[in-house]
Amino acid sequence: MFKKETLIKIGGTTPIVPLLPIGVLILLFTIAPLAAADPYLGGISLITANGTSGTVTGDLWFDAYPGFATSAQKTFTLPAYTDIEWARLYVDVYDGHMENNYRGNVTIDIDANGDNTYEIQKQETFDTAYSFPGLGGTGPVWLNDHLNRVTSDYLMWYDLTDEISGQTVNVQAATTKIDLSFDGRVKMITLVVAYNKDPCENCNVTHYWVAQGHDTDSYVTDEAGLPYTGNTTFDTSAVYTPGEANLTVLPLSSFNGNYTFNSDTEQLPWDNPHQGSYFQWQSWNVTDLISGNSYMTYGRNVTDTDRNYSGYFKVPLALLTVKDESLIYDFSDNTLGRAGICLFAYRDQASGLPPTVNNDPNNEFSTTEYNKIKYDDQSFQPDVTATEGKHAAHRFVFNVSCCSNVSNLDAINVTWNGKGYHDDPEADDGVNLYIWNGTGYETLATSNDEDEHILTGEKTTNLGNYINNDKVIVLAEQKYPDDGLGSHSTIETDYIKLVLKS
Known part of the structure; x- marks a missing residue:
């Protein structure tokens, strides 16, 4: 609701730009x-x-x-x-x-x-x-x-x-x-x-x-x-x-x-x-x-x-x-949660497509890296593999304990914007977007080329399976592993958002 305060008298302003051509x-x-x-x-x-x-x-x-x-x-x-x-x-x-x-x-x-x-x-x-x-x-x-x-x-x-x-x-x-x-x-x-x-x-x-x-x-x-x-x-x-x-x-x-x-x-x-x-x-x-x-x-x-x-x-x-009325989380300061406090992002590389565990990768973003994924603004956080058999990956953990009420949710929706590609022209480009269901990852969406894509996926049933210990875990992973011969896997994230619809 708009807040209106008692009126008084006049006032002014901030920097004025000089007259321009x-x-x-x-x-x-x-x-x-x-x-x-x-x-x-x-x-x-x-x-x-x-x-x-x-x-x-x-x-x-x-x-x-x-x-x-x-x-x-x-x-x-x-x-x-x-x-x-x-x-x-x-x-x-x-x-x-x-x-x-x-x-x-x-x-x-x-x-x-x-x-x-x-x-x-x-x-x-x-x-x-x-x-x-x-x-x-x-x-x-x-x-x-x-x-x-x-x-x-x-x-x-x-x-x-x-x-x-x-x-x-x-x-x-x-x-x-x-x-x-x-x-x-x-x-x-x-x-x-x-x-x-x-x-x-x-x-x-x-x-x-x-x-x-x-x-x-x-x-x-x-x-x-x-x-x-x-x-x-x-x-x-x-x-x-x-x-x-x-x-x-x-x-x-x-x-x-x-x-x-x-x-x-x-x-x-x-x-x-x-x-x-x-x-x-x-x-x-x-x-x-x-x-x-x-x-x-x-x-x-x-x-x-x-x-x-x-x-x-x-x-x-x-x-x-x-x-x-829905609960919206991203890494800006303009939605629920705060980066590095109850919202976390992890980078580098992961084993398997997808991994069998929900804590891989586990190298937390720095403040500078968090800033790159705050908004959908063409500011990407890139990461490249350095180990044979690994996939470039970004993992996101949303602690929703502050505001979530699972019994009243209609859907869990995830939106990720970024790109994934491989140095080897014969390898698969693209990204798989996953959500953890308590025992393993399920695919939400996928891309199949090196271009930037907005990937969106939604779950509407058994929603409690996807909120474990008050956390929703999402993984974006490049499709093809590092070959150990100089051809690497790369992932770039611009923006990530979680919405608990009600």
Whole structure:
């Protein structure tokens, strides 16, 4: 569930990248896929490629200062955490006009460790006009890779993942005028943090999505015959067993919009909370609405004159979290278990295809080697045989005693990504993936060439056979042994994951 804290005043930010050459900026801003936006006013659609997504053993948290002042401060008090997976600070400054270039500056200071020393100080300069695509203009203006203008707002964001070291973050921001017509009031400062906690506290992984953009909708769009409804998607198919789900939107407008979730017709209820003059947020429990691939629509309310028929709506952020009722283990810090504490990996070479014992090989990964198998990221841990008759192998031991309840499981699922090959062109390439059943190994999946493969296997019956002394043991083994004549067996692991489905 999203945690919302009491609001205070404004705040700021982290490292600012210098202005870049236009060609570099174009490259940067085309990394994320483009989506449709308001065709008249122009906008930047909400997409997770601009924000982030992932899993944590804690939650996705946010807090905000809702404006509306040219100088303000905010103390963010984070929930207890073991480490921070992702953190980003958002700041929005009002220019004063939807098109004109009213120039100004903002200075943003951050105390990221709560010691009342603002160790990070950055400045931004606002110096650009805006033009409506519906009148032949170009729409959104990017001043650098973390600052854009859409109509009358300058939206900035700063990554604080590696900066925060405590539970308190102090931020302050103040604007100054270059032109007297520059307004300079700060509409909002929002800190969003995805964090991990002790994985044994609740035994659930939280999938999270941060959809970021800077999108608009206005009555002038409809009057121009270009009606618009925004849409953003969340790949909730990644959730094995959806549990509690929460959706939050954070509009930058004086009035709330309309939203649907996994429906084209059923609007989510709302109350127009007005946390700030031009900033608010709205949250919903959408547990019963989660589907394989989820989507949200958003736009101006046009059905009720009491709800701002002639109004203007803008939204930069949408947040979604879904608890997973299944138990997920890998060697990152973002799922259950911890590498080298209750999750172990062993390397080098093994006897037999497969071995007759469940402790071969038995050379534990180093910290550096564990880091290579944390994520499916093309960072491989390779191992090569050195003894005739041996097969290159990686063995993984998942101690699930912290959270497992065997009687309630529906399946045990294993996913391994990597490759296996042999120096001898006449030998068999590929990898066999095994699981220990208490007395021997059973094959889960296999590959037959030297290429990288994602191997997945699942057991759905007699599940107690595969959890022995609270441990699930998985082996990935290259198919052909070392010939003792210089032709070796090699295995490379990129990623391994265990899921106890419920």
